Amino acid sequence: MAIIEVSGLRKAYGGRPVVDGVSFSVEEGEIFGILGPNGAGKTTTVECVEGLRVPDAGTVRVAGLDPVADHEQVTRILGAQLQESELQEKLTVREALELYSAFYPKPADWRILAERLDLTDRLTARFGKLSGGQKQRLFIALALIGNPRVVVLDELTTGLDPRARRDTWKLIEDVRDSGVTVLLVTHFMEEAQHLCDRVAVINTGRVAALDTPAGLIGRSAHSTVISFTPSRPLGDDDLATLPAVATVERKDGRLVINGTNETVNAVLSLLARHGITAQELRVADATLDAAFLDLTAGPTAGLTTGPEATADLTQQES
């Protein structure tokens, strides 16, 4: 069942459209990602879902309610993550939890939330003295304090080190597993790939694609990365005849070919025909990075050779 439904959403600032006909629905119990480059219109979209901005056109429903007209009811269903500037530096963790509990008629027990989010040791610490990861954990606790059915997390892990980011991912999964739907705004492909059940890729105010992370990767021209060292040189003409090749790179005697599953078989047949062996052959799925670049780039998308293919492969192999 859809808990959030957005249909034909439009919003312009000063006559400039920044959200231009966005539609998607979020099923109850999923982590739904909104992924896109800077300025794509992600925050404006979720602020319309939260009822913080009034759409110029289109409809938004949260559990069947209008976030603007039924704002008070929606705030009981939807928990939003605060921005850092919205908490005073001198407020302690305990004060923040107590203060936000007081906003709701039936708040969650903040002590349990603090325990769950590993904040019990920091209850007397002032907000300004918390580490980045601790601040994010507090924001998650505050977003959950009203026992929401859906929580909106916007760029939650920006600025965190890799360890703190992974810890925060685990917490977000725990939130989903506890039955809360998560609407997650991110521009980290790895984060979307790791966490999200489905992802809407937003580019220049429009939904460029909506699918599972695996589905997005599968539809990319770069879904598979094949790399090997040929036992003897292989001509460019031969490579050009391979089906579904997106890019070919040569690096230190190795060939790195971005393509699809179809390309793998074709490469192996080509090598066999020429009596060439593929030394240290590696076949890896591309990451969401490549699909994202395909979906958000201009008309030459998928045709250019970038460092991403190699980076993807390195990630897969490490």
Ligand SMILES: Nc1ncnc2c1ncn2[C@@H]1O[C@H](COP(=O)(O)OP(=O)(O)OP(=O)(O)O)[C@@H](O)[C@H]1O
């Ligand atoms: N209140 C506002 N007034 C005018 N322009 C705005 C306002 N808020 C956002 N914008 C502009 O609208 C565009 C979309 O902004 P938005 O914050 O929705 O994008 P985003 O995808 O969340 O970007 P980012 O990843 O950089 O946060 C940007 O060009 C931004 O500068």
